[in-house]
Amino acid sequence: xxxxxxxxxxxxxxxTVIHDKVNMHIDQGEIYGILGESGSGKSLLMKEMIMLQKxxxxxxxxxxxxxxxxxxxxxxxxxxxWGVLFQFGAxxxxxxxxxxxxxxLKEYTNISDAMCNEIVKTKISMSGLPTRAGALYPSELSxxxxxxxxxxxxxxxxxxxxFLDEPTSGLDPIGARNFDKLIMELxxxxxxxxxxxxHDLDSIYSIVDRFCVLAxxxxxxxxSITEVLDSTHPFIERFFKNEYAQKRLNIxxxxx
Amino acid sequence: xxxxxxxxQRHGDTTTIISLGDWTLQHEPAIRKALYAIxxxxxxxxxxxxxxxxxxxxxxxxxxxxxxxxxKASIELVGYTQDQKRLYKLVLAHYTKESIPSRDxxxxxxxxxxxxxxxxxxxxxxxxxxxxTASFLRYFVNPRNFRYKEIMYHIQQSGMxxxxxxxxxxxxVGLVISYQSAVELAKFGADIFIVDxxxxxxxxxxxxxxxxxxxxxxxxxxxxxxxGAMKIxxxxxxxxxMGFDPYYFLVLPRIIALMISLPLLIFFADVMGILGSAFAxxxxxxxxxxxxxxxxxxxxxxxxxxxxxxxxxIFAMLIAMIGCFRGFEVSDDTExxxxxxxxxxVNSIFFVIAFDALFSVILTQWGI
Ligand SMILES: Nc1ncnc2c1ncn2[C@@H]1O[C@H](COP(=O)(O)OP(=O)(O)OP(=O)(O)O)[C@@H](O)[C@H]1O
Ligand SMILES: [Mg+2]
Numbered sequence: 001x002x003x004x005x006x007x008x009x010x011x012x013x014x015x016t017v018i019h020d021k022v023n024m025h026i027d028q029g030e031i032y033g034i035l036g037e038s039g040s041g042k043s044l045l046m047k048e049m050i051m052l053q054k055x056x057x058x059x060x061x062x063x064x065x066x067x068x069x070x071x072x073x074x075x076x077x078x079x080x081x082w083g084v085l086f087q088f089g090a091x092x093x094x095x096x097x098x099x100x101x102x103x104x105l106k107e108y109t110n111i112s113d114a115m116c117n118e119i120v121k122t123k124i125s126m127s128g129l130p131t132r133a134g135a136l137y138p139s140e141l142s143x144x145x146x147x148x149x150x151x152x153x154x155x156x157x158x159x160x161x162x163f164l165d166e167p168t169s170g171l172d173p174i175g176a177r178n179f180d181k182l183i184m185e186l187x188x189x190x191x192x193x194x195x196x197x198x199h200d201l202d203s204i205y206s207i208v209d210r211f212c213v214l215a216x217x218x219x220x221x222x223x224s225i226t227e228v229l230d231s232t233h234p235f236i237e238r239f240f241k242n243e244y245a246q247k248r249l250n251i252x253x254x255x256x
Numbered sequence: 257x258x259x260x261x262x263x264x265q266r267h268g269d270t271t272t273i274i275s276l277g278d279w280t281l282q283h284e285p286a287i288r289k290a291l292y293a294i295x296x297x298x299x300x301x302x303x304x305x306x307x308x309x310x311x312x313x314x315x316x317x318x319x320x321x322x323x324x325x326x327x328k329a330s331i332e333l334v335g336y337t338q339d340q341k342r343l344y345k346l347v348l349a350h351y352t353k354e355s356i357p358s359r360d361x362x363x364x365x366x367x368x369x370x371x372x373x374x375x376x377x378x379x380x381x382x383x384x385x386x387x388x389t390a391s392f393l394r395y396f397v398n399p400r401n402f403r404y405k406e407i408m409y410h411i412q413q414s415g416m417x418x419x420x421x422x423x424x425x426x427x428x429v430g431l432v433i434s435y436q437s438a439v440e441l442a443k444f445g446a447d448i449f450i451v452d453x454x455x456x457x458x459x460x461x462x463x464x465x466x467x468x469x470x471x472x473x474x475x476x477x478x479x480x481x482x483x484g485a486m487k488i489x490x491x492x493x494x495x496x497x498m499g500f501d502p503y504y505f506l507v508l509p510r511i512i513a514l515m516i517s518l519p520l521l522i523f524f525a526d527v528m529g530i531l532g533s534a535f536a537x538x539x540x541x542x543x544x545x546x547x548x549x550x551x552x553x554x555x556x557x558x559x560x561x562x563x564x565x566x567x568x569x570i571f572a573m574l575i576a577m578i579g580c581f582r583g584f585e586v587s588d589d590t591e592x593x594x595x596x597x598x599x600x601x602v603n604s605i606f607f608v609i610a611f612d613a614l615f616s617v618i619l620t621q622w623g624i
Contacts, residue, residue, distance in 0.1 A: 093488075093589035098356050110285040115317070117356070122316055125350035134356035139588025158281050158311040189343040190311055 001028040003063060003161060003193045004049055010057035011044055018044055020217040021058070026210075031187055031194045033204055033211030037235065040214040042197045043087055043165055049195070050084055050163055051075060063161070080108055083154030087165040087197075089146035091138040097124065097149045098134035101156045108157065119156070127152040128178055143170045151179070155186070162186075164196040168203055176200065180207045201245055213239075261287045264294065271296075274303045279314030287314070291321055296329045305335030315340075315347045377585065384581045388511070391503040406509035407516075414475035414510075415517025419524060421474070426466050426525035430458055430532030438540040447541045451551040454533035460560040463525040465612060468571040471518060472604040476579035479510055480600040483583025484593040492584075511576040518575075519568030526564060559624060567615065571608050578604040 004026040011019040018041040026032040034042045047053040048060055051067060060067040063081065065074055091100050101120045105111055111119070124134050127148040133141070141149060147170055154162060167183075168176035184207045187194055198204060204211065205225065212222040213236060221231040229240055239245065261283065265272040273294070279287060310318075325331060336344075361369070395401055434454045441450055483506055486492050492502050530552070537543040582600035586592045 094591040096359060109281060111281075111313075112285065112288070115284065115288065115320075118316055118320060118351075119313055121352055121354075121356065122312065122347060122350045124356075125352055126312075126346075131352055131354045132357055135359050137589065155312075158313055185342070185346055189339050189346065 002026065002061070003028050003030075004195065005061040006045070006048075006058070007061070008058035009045070009048060009055045009060065011041065011048070011053075012056045017217055019055070019214075022214070022217075022219050024212045024219050024222055026193060026195060029187065029191050029193055030209045031183065031196065031207050033208035034195065034197045034214065035199070035204070035211055035239070036214030041217070042214055045214065046163055046165055046195065046197060050082065051078075080104075080157060081159055082161040082163060083157060083159035084163045085147070085150045085154040085165060085167055089138070089150040091141075091146060091149055091153065093138045096135055096137055097129070097141070097152070100138075100149065101134075101153045103153075104157050120152075123152040123155050124149075126155065126182060128175060128182075144172065144175060147171055148175075148179075158190065160192055162192050162194045164194065164198075166197050166199065168198065168200045173202075177202065183207060261290055269298045270301060271298050272301045272303060274305075275307045277307070278309050279307055279318065280309060280311045281313040284313050284317055288317060291317070296325050298329060300325075300329050300331045302331055302333050303335040304333065304337075304340060307340070310340055310343055312343070312347055315343050316351065319344070319348055319351055380585065381581055384584065385577070387503050388507060388577065391501065391508055395504075395508065401504055403504065403509045406505065407513045410510050410513030411517050413478075414471065414514055415521060418471060418474055418517075418521060422467050422470050422521050422525050423528045425470055426458075426463060426529040427532040429462055429466055430454065430529030431536045432532075433457065433462070434533035434536035435540055438536060442541060447537075447543060448547070448551055450533070450537050450541060450543070451548055452555045454537075455530055455552050455556040456560050458529040458533065459526045459556065459564045461564070461612070461616075463529050464522050464564045464567040464571065465608065466529075467518060467521045467525045467568075468575065468608045469605055471514070471521065471572075472575045472579075472601055472608065475514065476575045476604045477597045477601050479576065479579030480582040480586070480597045481593055483580055484586030484596055487584065487586050488588060488590070488593070507576075507580045510580055511573060514572040514576040515569040518572035519565050522565055522568045526561065563615075563619065563624070567612065570611060574607045574611065575604040578607065 002025045006022055006024050009019050009022040010017070011022075022045065034045060036042050044053060048055050048067075049062055051070075062078065065078055070078070091097070092103070095103070098117075098120050101123055102116050105116050105119060120134060121131055124131060129145060129148045129152065133145060133149070136145075138146060138149070147167065151164075151167065154164070162183075164183075168179050171179060180203050183194055183196075186192055196203070196208070198208070208225075210222065210224055211228065212219045213228060213231075213233070214220070215233060215235040220233040221228045221236060228236060261275065261277050261279070263274045263276060265274070271294075277283070322331065434450055437453060438447075438450060441447055441453075483492070486506075492506075495502055495505065534543075534545055534548045537548055538545060579600050582596040582603070586596045
């Protein structure tokens with residue numbers, strides 16, 4: 001089943017064209033990567049999936065909804081089914097980490113306060129933060145801790161769909177691998193679908209099932225790593241076929 | 257017994273709990289209620305083979321319940337899938353008894369904190385004043401540092417762009433005070449004294465005051481919000497590391513620009529206020545415009561006008577300094593931009609009025 005489908009998406013700001021007829025789709029239960037150079041419009045594509053930005057043309061389907069004709073109550077229903085980790089965290093700065101995570105639980109469920117606290121603590125620990133970090137305000141966190149807290153917030157409602165914008169950038173390598181492991185485990189156990197923007201070769205090799213590559217305003221390749229590597233597009237050549245990436249790929253393939 | 261989430265079978269002293277349905281987030285309150293109603297003082301077999309779905313919240317609920325009841329009863333778990341077992345292990349690994357420390361403070365702590373922070377804020381203001389003075393003096397030693405472009409920009413923003421609202425406000429105030437006093441003056445047949453009263457009060461007090469209040473609301477708040485936002489995004493730290501002194505680049509241009517524009521705005525406010533008052537006198541007391549302005553020339557001593565004007569740079573300094581200082585006081589959360597902006601406007605209006613009162617007393621003492 002297709003969870004997300006982009007149909008001929010076009011995005012323009014004035015005369016600047018960012019996307020031109022972008023097509024891609026994401027299946028249920030998959031970890032899907034979006035790859036591309038800085039400024040190629042990855043975050044923007046994700047924003048179009050989560051209704052923060054309207055495409056200039058084309059259409060986006062998310063779960064069973066078509067976003068161009070979606071009504072307000074459906075929008076609200078949809079918004080409760082996903083969790084989003086923003087590139088720069090976007091934690092509410094006047095709330096502590098624990099309050100950030102608890103916000104949606106309090107608003108959308110009848111779960112008791114004590115249980116909410118248990119959920120919050122579990123999510124904090126899952127994302128790799130110590131429990132006492134729950135009492136800190138976002139301004140008291142380091143860059144990596146912000147990422148983790150934002151993940152915990154994205155996971156608060158046990159969403160069916162998880163959007164991650166560069167989740168592992170800014171994390172230490174060990175933290176990044178644990179992050180990957182957690183995402184994988186959540187996908188396996190809870191059947192969630194994960195959409196992640198990433199530049200992290202390790203994530204691409206080890207946890208991403210399928211991904212698309214954005215370049216020159218188009219999707220220049222889509223599929224599993226072996227399928228994408230068949231492409232001869234210059235960006236793919238540069239990104240995957242350099243010495244460093246080749247070394248990683250060999251190691252990655254051996255381990256699998 | 258409600259059988260949405262589990263079915264209970266009892267054989268002798270063995271209870272079998274057969275979990276059903278969705279053990280997920282949205283169902284948690286209902287499951288919890290039913291779960292804690294079960295009487296547990298026996299052997300328990302807990303069967304999971306009929307559960308449709310589990311999420312981390314459902315699992316967490318199970319774990320908290322299981323941990324508690326294990327002590328009272330012997331529980332045997334059966335019929336779970338491998339995935340459920342993995343989820344159990346995952347959630348259990350992150351289940352913790354440790355609690356999140358509380359950030360709530362008691363009243364005494366808060367009073368103390370408020371006292372100390374007010375004191376520290378006062379010290380910070382003194383430091384700010386010192387910086388401003390030092391940078392100001394350095395301007396003259398090294399005039400190359402003078403930021404003409406920024407100053408011009410802020411004159412445009414806080415001066416030029418405020419003309420319309422200042423003009424409108426003072427015209428209306430002039431009109432209203434004359435209109436109101438016209439009735440009283442007419443009773444004594446002292447119609448023409450409206451000119452004395454309106455012109456002196458407008459040029460000496462109302463013009464400067466209205467202008468200062470409008471500018472405090474318009475520009476003082478903007479200064480706080482701009483500098484505060486720059487502080488949150490660490491732009492100010494970036495400036496510092498590049499050797500751009502924020503006092504040169506942000507504070508002084510704003511102060512100087514406002515000190516230049518406020519007197520000009522006051523002049524404008526005086527003119528508009530007197531026009532408003534002439535208009536009201538004409539409407540209400542039938543004093544012709546010629547009469548009004550002839551009388552104006554006779555009674556309005558130029559010292560009133562100059563006293564009003566000289567307040568301009570002083571009010572400007574107060575407003576700009578408080579605005580900038582409050583901007584620097586913004587801490588790392590967005591809410592503090594709001595509270596500092598409020599404080600900036602409230603403080604500057606208060607100090608404008610306080611200084612105005614002080615002026616009145618001093619000048620009266622001197623007999624001016
Ligand atoms: N509101 C906007 N107005 C004009 N241009 C915009 C706007 N938002 C984004 N852009 C442009 O769209 C392009 C894509 O931006 P986007 O944030 O999606 O990049 P990205 O692929 O996520 O890059 P990165 O890997 O650096 O995060 C950029 O070139 C950016 O300049
Ligand atoms: Mg981006």
